[in-house]
Amino acid sequence: MSEPEKPRRFRAVNLLLLLPFAAMLWVPSYNRVAPEIAGIPFFYWYQLLWVALGALVMLPVWWGSRE
C-alpha cells in the first residue's frame, strides 16, 4: 500500500470468488432432505459438493491473474 503499484484493474472474472459466499450463506436454499444421493440427504451432499465447486471457481480467476 505504501509502494507505488501498477493501478489495480477491475477484472470481472474476480466476481466468481463471490459465488461460494452466495451459495453457502443462503441457507434456506439447501436446508432440505430431498433429493438424496446414496442415502445422503441434500443438505449434506450439496455442501460437500461446494467444497469442489469452491475450488473450481478459483481456477478461472487464477488463470486471469497470471500475465
Next chain:
Amino acid sequence: MSMNPVAVTIFIGLFVFVTLLGFVAGRWRRGDLDHLHEWGLGGRRFGTIVTWFLLGGDLYTAYTFVAVPALMFGAGATGFFAVPYTVLVYPILFAVFPKLWALAHRKGYVTAADVVRGSFGSPMLALAVALTGIVATMPYIALQLVGMEAVIAGLGIPMTTTVAGTAIPDAPLFIAFAVLAAYTYNSGLRAPAMIAVVKDALLYITVLAAVIVIPAELGGYAKIFASVDAKSLLLPPATATNFGGQSAYATLALGSALALLLYPHSVTGLLSASSAKAVRRNALILPAYSVALGLIALLGYMAVAAGVKSNPAFAQGFKDYGNTFAVPALFLHSFPPWFVGVAFAAIAIGALVPAAIMSIACANLFTRNVFKEFLKPGATHRQETQVAKLVSLVVKLGALFFIVGLPTQYAINLQLLGGIWIIQTLPAVFLGLYVGWLRAAPLLLGWASGIAAGTWMFVASGNKTSYALHLFGVTVPCYDALSSLVLNLGVAIVLSVMLNLVSRGPAAASRTAT
C-alpha cells in the same frame, strides 16, 4: 478400558518415529537457525507441496477433527457448519494472502502485527494485534491436548502414573509435550512441516478406511442417516419473525472463515511459503482437506448409528471426556486393533503439528512486537531467536497447565472467545492492505469496542457463540464475532473519515514520503 498391546505398540512406534523426524528436521534445507525468519518461518523456503502439508496440518487441527464429529454426534446438522466454513476460507485466502505475502516478503515482516506496524506506523496498534493473537491462540493450543487425551485414554493407557509412591496425573500428556517442546525448540518451523507430511498421510488413510469400512459395517449411508433424530437432521426452519438456527449457521460459517486466517498460526504458515504463487496454488488444493473434514464430520452420525453411547465398554470414556469420546469409541468399535493404533496416532500426531506451529507463531509475535519493539529495540538476530525459542516453551507449558489444572470447559469457552477476539484484528491487518485512509487511533478504538461488545454478547447469552439481534421486529441469531466486527468496522471507518476531514495524519504523510 483394557489396554490392547497391538494398538498401543503401533501408536507408540509412530509417535517415536515422528519425534526422530522432528529433530532431524533442523538439518532440512539447512539455514542459519539463529535468524528468526529461519527458525520461525522455515526460511520462507516452503514450496507448494510442503506448504500444502504444513497448512493442512495447521488449519485442520486434531481438535477440529475430534470436536466437529462430536458436535454432529450431540447436536446434529449445526455441527456441519464446518463445511461451509472451510468452503469460504479459500476465496478469502486466494484474494488477500498473495498480497500480504508479497508485502511481508519485500519488507521482511514475520507476523501480522509487523504488517500493521508498517501500514500504520503505530506500535500500540501492532501491540494490540500481537496480544490478541497470543491470547486467542493459548486456549487453542490447550484444546489440542483434549483430542490427544481422549485417544490416549481410548488406548487404555493409564493417565495417572505412580513413580516411587507418588501419583503423577496426566503423565502421558507431559511426556508428549516435553518431546514436542524439545524438537520445536531445536528445529523451529521445519519440525512441524516435516511431521505434517506423516500426519496427513495417516489422516487420509484413516478417513478413507473410515468412510468405506464403517458404513459397510453399519449397513450403508441410508441406515446411518435414518438412525439420527429427524429433528436434528436439518436446521430448524426460519419463521417470519425468527431466522433461528439458519442465520446462526450462516454467520458462524462466515465469521469462522474470516477469523481462521487472522490466527497467528495461519499467518505463520502462509508467510513461510516460498512465493505468492505457492500461496495461490494452495488456495486451490487445500480444499482437499475440507473433503476429509466433511467426511470426518459424518463420523459423528456413524457413531450414533453404531450405538457407542449405550455400549458399556465406552461408558467410562464418555463419562470422562463427554461427546469428544464419540470418534475414539467409534474407531475402537469398528477397526481391528492395529488400525486403531494407526488412526489414534493420526489424531495424536495431528495435535502436535498445530500445537508446534501455534507456539512458534506466538513466539514470533512476542519477540517482534513486544520484546524488540518495547523491551530491547537493539536486539540482535541471535537474541531475537533465543527469546522466541524460550517463549515457545513458556507458551506450551502454559497451555499444558491450563488443561491439567482447570476444567476443560474453561479452555473451550476461552477458545470460542478467542475466535471473537481475533476477528477484531481484521480491519487493521486486511483493510490496511487495500486502503490508505484508515487511521491508527480509530482502528484501536474499533478493536476495543469489538472486543468489548463480542465478549459481552458471549457472556450475556450464557457462553453461547450466537446472540439474538432484534432487527426491525425480526429475531436474527448472529455469531458474536460477526456482529461485533460490524461494530468495530463502523467505529474505525466513521472516526477515520472524521479525523481525515480535520487533519492529514502522520500515517498519510509517511505514506507519501516512502
